[in-house]
Amino acid sequence: MLRNFFNALIVARQATAARQVMDYLSDSQLSDIGYSRSTFIAAQTANLMAELDTNVDTADNSIPVNVNLVGAL
Numbered sequence: 001m002l003r004n005f006f007n008a009l010i011v012a013r014q015a016t017a018a019r020q021v022m023d024y025l026s027d028s029q030l031s032d033i034g035y036s037r038s039t040f041i042a043a044q045t046a047n048l049m050a051e052l053d054t055n056v057d058t059a060d061n062s063i064p065v066n067v068n069l070v071g072a073l
Contacts, residue, residue, distance in 0.1 A: 018044040
C-alpha cells in the first residue's frame with residue numbers, strides 16, 4: 001500500500017514536470033520527437049508507469065561482491 005502511494009506521488013510529479021518541459025518545446029520540436037501537445041504528457045506518464053511496473057516485478061536480491069576480496073576470509 002505504501003509503495004502504491006509513493007508510485008502515485010512519483011507519477012503525479014512526473015506529469016507536472018512533463019507539462020513544464022512542454023512550455024519550452026515548440027510544436028515542431030515535439031513533432032520531431034514523435035509527439036504532439038495532446039499526447040506528450042500521456043506518453044511520458046505511460047513510459048514511467050511501465051518502468052515502475054517492471055521495477056516491482058524484478059526484485060534486487062543480489063549483494064555486490066568485491067572480486068578482490070573473494071577467498072580472503
